[in-house]
Amino acid sequence: MANEKSTNVAGARPEGATATRARRTLSTPARYVINTILVVAFLVIGDLMVSGGAISRYQGFVLQQVGIYIIMAVSLNIATGYLGQLPLGHAGFMSIGGYSCAIFIIRVSEAIGVTSQDFINGTPVCGLLFVVGVVFGGLCAALSGLVIGIPALRLKGDYLAIITLGFAEIIRVVMLNIDTVVGFELTGGAKGLIGIPPYTSFLNVFAVVAISLFLIHTMMKSRHGRAILAIRDNEIAAEATGVNTTYYKTFAFVVSAFFAGVAGALYAGCIGVMAPARFGFMKSIEILVMVVLGGMGSMLGSVVSATVLTILPEALRAFADYRMIAYAVVLILTMIFRPQGLMGRYDFSLGNVIEHLMNGELPWARKKADKEADANA
Amino acid sequence: MAHTISRRDFLRLSGASCAAALAPSILAGCARPKVDENVIKVGVMGPYSGEVAQYGLAVRSGVELFVKQLNAAGGINGKRIELDIQDEKGDATEAVNVYYKMMEDGVVAIIGDVTSTPSIAVAQASLRDNMPLVSGSATAPDLIKYGHNTFRTCITDPFQGRVMADFAAKQGYKVVGTIYNSGGDYEVGVNDAFVRRAQEKGIQISRQEGYAAGDVDFKAQLTSIIATKPDAILSPNYYQDDGKIVTQARELGFKGAFLGADGWANIVGGEQEYASAADLEGCFYDSSFVSANDAANVQDFIRAFNDEFHEQPTNFCALGYDAAMIMFDAIRRVEEGGARPSETEAYRAGIIDAIATGHVEGVTGAISFEGTGDPVKSTLIITFENGVEKIFDTISS
Secondary structure: OOOOOOHHHHHHOOOOHHHHOOOOOOOHHHHHHHHHHHHHHHHHHHHHHHHHOOOOHHHHHHHHHHHHHHHHHHHHHHHHHHOOOOOOOHHHHHHHHHHHHHHHHHHHHHHHOOOHHHHHHOOHHHHHHHHHHHHHHHHHHHHHHHHHHHHHOOOOHHHHHHHHHHHHHHHHHHHHHHHHHHOOOOOOHHHOEOOOOOOOOHHHHHHHHHHHHHHHHHHHHOHHHHHHHHHHHOHHHHHHOOOOHHHHHHHHHHHHHHHHHHHHHHHHHHHOOEOHHHHOHHHHHHHHHHHHHHOOOOHHHHHHHHHHHHHHHHHHHHHHHHHHHHHHHHHHHHHHHOOOOOOOOOOOOHHHHHHHHHOOOOHHHHHHHHHHHHHHO | OOOOOOHHHHHHHHHHHHHHHHHHHHHHHHOOOOOOOOEEEEEEEEOOOOOOHHHHHHHHHHHHHHHHHHHHOOOEOOEEEEEEEEEOOOOHHHHHHHHHHHHHHOOOEEEOOOOHHHHHHHHHHHOOOOOOEEEOOOOOHHHHHOOOOEEEOOOOHHHHHHHHHHHHHHHOOOEEEEEEEOOOHHHHHHHHHHHHHHHHOOOEEEEEEEEOOOOOOOHHHHHHHHOOOOOEEEOOOOHHHHHHHHHHHHHOOOOOEEEEOHHHOOOOOOOOOOOOHHHHOOEEEEEOOOOOOOOHHHHHHHHHHHHHHOOOOOHHHHHHHHHHHHHHHHHHHHHHOOOOOOOHHHHHHHHHHHHHOOEEEEOOEEEEEOOOOOEEOOEEEEEEEOOEEEEEEEEOO
16 A cells, blocks of 8 residues: 555556546545455455364464564564664564563453453453553553664664664563562563463454554654655755654654564464563564565565465475475575565555556556557657 | 576566475365374474474484384274374474464374473463373473363473472482573473472572573682582583583582482483583482383383484483373273274363373383373482493382
């Protein structure tokens, strides 16, 4: 869903069909209505397929992880693709979100007497707990993003990468040791936080995915998003035109951390255990690979590559020992032939596609017209 | 120019060929498994690659040996045993993925997982399905608290800590220091239980020193422990670290005893020497399996293992062998009771009940369950004599 050349396509064509009459357009509310209907339809059909057994529990479980990694990749994309920085500590925010949401839900459900069976049945109280827990997880991650972002964003490039890497390690070590140092039961230390109620399902994970994508999309279309893009393209020029670069850099970083926290909160409920060792350096790199592979600055790219890279190892499970090799080969081939990532900076806009269709601008029609133009020349 | 392949075309071609190669496998993955009445399908999961692969591979070889022997002896009720072996890389997410995959493949029971955190994740996920789970080596106490479907054949971390504390009291140690990997759940679990029990028994814990995974120099911690003049030092870590700790402590002039847990198994007898025979003199650890045990079934197992894999079985191999023994003993009784694998729910419930009432003479001791998923079994205290392991004492359950 994004800005695109909508008029220049028509302009490139020879005089004829469309140029003579006014180009038909879709109004913004109409676009939102179409997208909302499609998203709701996707969620309803998906949920029916899960409950009806058309999607097995194994596939449903992998799909939940796909949703979680979509949020992770898209949120990191804010900091790398849109803001143009290279933070390497995204897994740290994920773990903060996961731990805080899981601890919150465990403690509250103990206090009000909700059992994990209630979460499986999906009582209204659990729905409320889920929403509050996920937002709480996101806010905790955003808060740590703020604490880390203010000093870290004074640095650029490699230095920023290293300082965020360092902070993520600090978060991991704090999760590991906070229990013994402070002297009470919080994160479970090395043995991990266990017994997290299964509060995620296909429906609520993908509802959160849809809401997150919508929020990030609208943010990037707003004044704030434009300021972030301006900083990426040229920080000095942006500052000269009056963009408060420090504010917007921190803002983008905090938003990125918030959604990583949301994804972490979903992850905790999905897997049921949180162990600090899972949120090391490699997890951050894994997510960065998703963003780079999809194309930095493309939301569609992040979504596609997060989906592919989560499903690929599972789809290749039959090949057991060779699956990690295949995974690596896919990465290498993509980087050789598409160094800008699968999608580059291209973003998909259903509204624009419909507009093209309404105006009879089809890809093959354009090719034909080009050929005719070539023949005439 | 017409015959050169452009980069774009190459990319398209390679993409198309990849898709063509993948499509059949994905379709195969989607196909429903056929239920064969003459095969009993049991899942085996563990880490076969990654950081903890050595334990997963050891447990797997024990299970494979047992199943090979069982199939050679005619299987169960005339049915052949088929193992569905899946790698989970020591990761909780992968482990739950594997669990759901096995559910889909229609296994009747699962032997696994190997390490604690993934095992707990699987135990939590399996709660809704009543899937029989027997872990050979997941020692975290919480494993069995989620449902009555989860069992283990090994003793827990706290149990080991208490055994060693009782042993220390019996040996008459007055002052004990501890050094442990503070980032490992196993090491922390044993250490905490040891400290609690030892203090109850009136032993003074002079110092507890933690170190981080991957450390190779322990002299700073050891110096401060030795300064408190302890009678013994508890080092409940894995053998690679224990070897270095023992060697460095002896270099610093420590003459007292070392106490360890079953992570010490493999410290001698392997390809590498982790500590010299002289340094290991006066060290004790607890384990349920040692090749120096001259019980007939243990020696038979060691011989069979040697014939099959041409190496000495470790503690983990023996635990995997016993996990398989518990599992297939239960399946045999369910089969004899006339249950049919096609009625999966009832069959699985039957296996769980059969495991709970089972009793086998395993190579790691006699194992039975008394109302919980924790085994009631004996433990051996092992010491070293001229660099060879020797049973010092047997502690009955």
